Amino acid sequence: MTQTIDSGNTRTDSHGKVHETVHNADHEIEKATLVAQTSEGGQELRPRSELSAKELMREVGAVLRISESEAAALGAVDNVVPGTTGDAEDQTMIINMGPQHPSTHGVLRLMLELQGETVLRCKPIIGYLHTGMEKTGEELTFMQGGTNVTRMDYVSPLNNELVFSMATEKLLGIDQDIPERAVWMRMLLSEMNRMSSHLLFMATNGMDLGAVSMMLYGWREREEVLRFFQKVTGLRMNHNFIRPGGLAADLPAGWRDDVLRLLEMIPPRLEEYDILMTGQPIWRDRLQGVGVITAQEALALGATGPILRSTGTPWDLRRDMPYLRYEDVEFDVIVGTYGDCFDRFAIRLNEIRESMRIVRQILDKMPSGDYRIQNKKVTPPPRARIDESMEALIHHFKIFTEGFKVPEGEVYVAIESPRGEIGCYIASDGSAKPYRMHVRGPSFVNLQCLPHMMRNCLVADAVAIISSVDPVLGEVDR
Amino acid sequence: MLAIDSLVTKLGIATVLIVLLKMLIVFAVGLVVTMFMVWFERKIVAGMQNRTGPNKAGPFGLLQTLADGMKLIFKEGLMPDRADSTVFRLAPYLAFVPAFLVWTVIPLGGDFANGKDGSIKIFGHRTFVQLADPPVGVLLLLALSGIAVYGIMLAGWSSGSKYPLLGSVRASAQMVSYEAALGLSIASVLLISGTLSTHGIVTGQSSISKWSVIATGVVPFVIFMIAGTAELNRPPFDLVEAEQELVGGFNTEYSAFSFALFFLAEFMNTVTMSGVIVTLFFGGPQPITIHIGSFDYGGWLPFGPLSGTVWFIAKVLVFLYVYVWLRGTLPRLRYDQLMNLGWKVLIPASLGWFLLLAAQRVASDNDWNKWWVSGISLVVLALCAGLLMTAVRVSAKNREREGAMF
Numbered sequence: 076m077t078q079t080i081d082s083g084n085t086r087t088d089s090h091g092k093v094h095e096t097v098h099n100a101d102h103e104i105e106k107a108t109l110v111a112q113t114s115e116g117g118q119e120l121r122p123r124s125e126l127s128a129k130e131l132m133r134e135v136g137a138v139l140r141i142s143e144s145e146a147a148a149l150g151a152v153d154n155v156v157p158g159t160t161g162d163a164e165d166q167t168m169i170i171n172m173g174p175q176h177p178s179t180h181g182v183l184r185l186m187l188e189l190q191g192e193t194v195l196r197c198k199p200i201i202g203y204l205h206t207g208m209e210k211t212g213e214e215l216t217f218m219q220g221g222t223n224v225t226r227m228d229y230v231s232p233l234n235n236e237l238v239f240s241m242a243t244e245k246l247l248g249i250d251q252d253i254p255e256r257a258v259w260m261r262m263l264l265s266e267m268n269r270m271s272s273h274l275l276f277m278a279t280n281g282m283d284l285g286a287v288s289m290m291l292y293g294w295r296e297r298e299e300v301l302r303f304f305q306k307v308t309g310l311r312m313n314h315n316f317i318r319p320g321g322l323a324a325d326l327p328a329g330w331r332d333d334v335l336r337l338l339e340m341i342p343p344r345l346e347e348y349d350i351l352m353t354g355q356p357i358w359r360d361r362l363q364g365v366g367v368i369t370a371q372e373a374l375a376l377g378a379t380g381p382i383l384r385s386t387g388t389p390w391d392l393r394r395d396m397p398y399l400r401y402e403d404v405e406f407d408v409i410v411g412t413y414g415d416c417f418d419r420f421a422i423r424l425n426e427i428r429e430s431m432r433i434v435r436q437i438l439d440k441m442p443s444g445d446y447r448i449q450n451k452k453v454t455p456p457p458r459a460r461i462d463e464s465m466e467a468l469i470h471h472f473k474i475f476t477e478g479f480k481v482p483e484g485e486v487y488v489a490i491e492s493p494r495g496e497i498g499c500y501i502a503s504d505g506s507a508k509p510y511r512m513h514v515r516g517p518s519f520v521n522l523q524c525l526p527h528m529m530r531n532c533l534v535a536d537a538v539a540i541i542s543s544v545d546p547v548l549g550e551v552d553r
Numbered sequence: 554m555l556a557i558d559s560l561v562t563k564l565g566i567a568t569v570l571i572v573l574l575k576m577l578i579v580f581a582v583g584l585v586v587t588m589f590m591v592w593f594e595r596k597i598v599a600g601m602q603n604r605t606g607p608n609k610a611g612p613f614g615l616l617q618t619l620a621d622g623m624k625l626i627f628k629e630g631l632m633p634d635r636a637d638s639t640v641f642r643l644a645p646y647l648a649f650v651p652a653f654l655v656w657t658v659i660p661l662g663g664d665f666a667n668g669k670d671g672s673i674k675i676f677g678h679r680t681f682v683q684l685a686d687p688p689v690g691v692l693l694l695l696a697l698s699g700i701a702v703y704g705i706m707l708a709g710w711s712s713g714s715k716y717p718l719l720g721s722v723r724a725s726a727q728m729v730s731y732e733a734a735l736g737l738s739i740a741s742v743l744l745i746s747g748t749l750s751t752h753g754i755v756t757g758q759s760s761i762s763k764w765s766v767i768a769t770g771v772v773p774f775v776i777f778m779i780a781g782t783a784e785l786n787r788p789p790f791d792l793v794e795a796e797q798e799l800v801g802g803f804n805t806e807y808s809a810f811s812f813a814l815f816f817l818a819e820f821m822n823t824v825t826m827s828g829v830i831v832t833l834f835f836g837g838p839q840p841i842t843i844h845i846g847s848f849d850y851g852g853w854l855p856f857g858p859l860s861g862t863v864w865f866i867a868k869v870l871v872f873l874y875v876y877v878w879l880r881g882t883l884p885r886l887r888y889d890q891l892m893n894l895g896w897k898v899l900i901p902a903s904l905g906w907f908l909l910l911a912a913q914r915v916a917s918d919n920d921w922n923k924w925w926v927s928g929i930s931l932v933v934l935a936l937c938a939g940l941l942m943t944a945v946r947v948s949a950k951n952r953e954r955e956g957a958m959f
Contacts, residue, residue: 291604
């Protein structure tokens with residue numbers, strides 16, 4: 076790397092050799108600063124023997140988000156591992172898990188301090204999938220923003236689009252004027268997406284614990300849901316279907332039959348999952364009591380979604396801060412008791428059932444009407460009008476090239492994605508592009524719980540815990 | 554000279570030729586069967602998982618393993634810088650050769666119909682359809698499976714890498730502890746059969762009621778089956794190569810031909826383990842005979858001298874299917890759960906059952922009252938089980954009181 080840059084210098088530099096060495100020296104210093112600031116080395120987990128007790132304590136305390144005195148009270152951290160003599164042979168081993176590892180769900184990297192097979196400390200290292208999507212969002216118009224956000228949590232794209240659209244609509248002040256049908260369609264898609272996302276979790280969770288067949292069953296059912304999405308939106312993922320002002324198109328003919336078919340097909344499959352996993356003694360042994368987190372800790376770490384609910388805290392934005400028409404449908408918020416991996420698995424399994432219950436009610440209540448707001452500002456004219464009217468053509472052209480202007484202001488909207496609270500913060504300076512866009516990714520926040528849940532577990536448990544957090548790295552790194 | 558037939562008293566050129574022929578056949582059959590096993594497993598698991606499985610190379614994808622093998626042979630073998638090169642190269646053979654050698658002592662066929670002794674006639678010589686029938690037969694099996702542990706352990710250790718090291722640590726602990734349960738359940742069979750020779754064990758199981766699985770009372774078979782699965786590192790006991798935890802486990806750093814050797818050894822072990830189960834518990838190539846009232850079936854099949862082999866294959870297939878089935882169904886155990894199962898359940902259970910059988914044996918030899926002996930042994934066993942459970946509970950409580958290790 077250095078060599079390439081240096082040779083580049085030689086070619087562009089016309090002031091002779093002396094200058095060049097100065098350049099190189101400058102470069103070295105610059106590089107050293109950069110390394111100090113951003114080096115992966117800085118992210119690495121150092122072995123216990125190289126850390127002072129105080130540093131170690133701070134590290135553990137920081138992970139727990141508790142004061143140092145409280146961390147000290149835990150009494151579990153010492154320079155020499157208790158129960159050993161402190162000899163060289165008892166030294167702990169730092170092992171690097173990921174970013175290329177079969178069960179780190181993409182490119183998550185964990186540094187684990189192991190003693191034998193026991194995980195003493197864990198440090199998640201993220202950023203391997205960072206593509207600057209929030210920054211990109213500032214360069215795209217509100218019209219185009221959907222294509223960007225849908226790629227963040229690629230397992231539940233429709234929820235990303237939904238939260239972005241809702242934030243934009245709130246800025247525009249049209250959030251109360253969205254047609255009823257559009258609102259119910261959004262709910263339908265959001266719930267179907269929750270199903271597909273949780274089905275994928277079933278697959279990966281099974282896979283991570285060695286139940287390989289489960290992986291294929293989970294994918295199979297998810298595929299059925301995606302097939303429905305394909306029929307509705309034209310794409311299996313990254314739909315950009317929910318847009319500011321409504322949706323891209325109406326539901327296709329025969330959608331009701333497709334949904335009914337899914338509702339008929341999935342429950343017996345879920346019962347098969349129960350046989351294969353829930354009731355399976357090995358499965359229970361592997362998950363129960365593993366990766367326990369208390370309600371207090373989960374709240375302190377900002378965890379949401381199934382992780383928080385597994386601790387018995389009934390926090391679900393659909394119920395607690397209703398959006399769309401969630402107050403008009405009946406559903407239960409599933410909570411756990413022990414805050415362990417099994418609770419998180421069971422919560423997701425039952426949330427699929429709850430989602431189906433909601434979808435059934437949506438089928439009954441789906442109103443007729445327009446699928447997008449008839450507001451000339453945000454809605455492009457219908458295709459037929461373009462052939463008749465010059466103004467419509469110009470309007471259509473302008474709305475797609477320049478986008479629509481959004482009044483100044485800032486807004487934060489949060490909804491319940493399958494992984495927890497997904498929030499979209501947009502600050503607008505009155506132009507057609509967001510001045511600043513930030514997404515609160517639930518996976519990113521939930522990932523903070525990993526070091527805590529992993530303390531003193533085994534390597535095999537570590538895999539189960541990563542799996543039960545169900546992170547989507549696209550959303551973590553954005 | 555283990556390979557010399559016990560039926561042959563005089564060493565002649567014909568005998569040597571027969572032995573050589575048998576070696577060739579066993580070697581070829583071993584390779585082909587392994588190839589078939591890989592295909593079988595992939596196809597069955599695919600069926601269980603709503604997939605098609607291999608279907609491109611050859612009819613029904615039968616040649617897929619051959620294609621994969623060829624590819625692996627022509628690939629470049631990589632060795633990590635920090636690997637111990639000698640041991641690293643040696644390890645795959647330590648795993649592969651024992652897997653092959655087990656084949657030599659398994660009776661692969663023979664004419665057992667209507668109570669015959671299983672010998673067949675080729676070129677005017679009577680011989681058994683098994684490469685060797687050493688008097689130490691079953692001990693050889695145990696010894697070979699013991700050596701196979703070295704292959705895996707050394708492979709992980711010599712890789713000079715952390716994941717394989719964890720894998721090999723798991724391997725040595727797991728295989729060593731399960732070998733104890735394996736050996737104890739075999740001991741029950743030996744107690745019934747009274748011989749170590751595999752041929753002798755098979756000959757003794759001439760009807761279903763005499764099959765060791767029934768004669769030893771099913772428990773040793775169940776223990777053997779579980780311990781055998783652990784010994785093979787197959788799911789749900791495949792912690793040694795737990796893909797989701799240790800990437801590839803002990804063979805993470807292996808590539809090309811040396812990887813192929815591990816791969817082949819693993820599948821060959823599966824087949825041989827099924828063969829061993831059939832030999833020890835299900836009468837090997839003995840036919841299934843049925844006598845119900847006037848209906849009398851002596852186990853005759855229209856395959857002439859190959860009938861025994863057909864019976865053997867049929868029985869082995871059942872167990873191969875069971876292994877694949879387990880893989881398609883069960884999640885993986887955790888390391889400590891595996892150890893608990895091995896030490897706290899399987900070993901005491903097999904030891905207790907062995908002692909029970911031994912007591913019965915002594916009783917029948919000395920003409921003691923059978924019921925009294927059974928009653929007393931059951932009481933003693935219950936007492937021991939109680940003691941063991943108390944010990945386990947007390948130690949668990951002590952551990953809890955001392956607090957977690959770290």
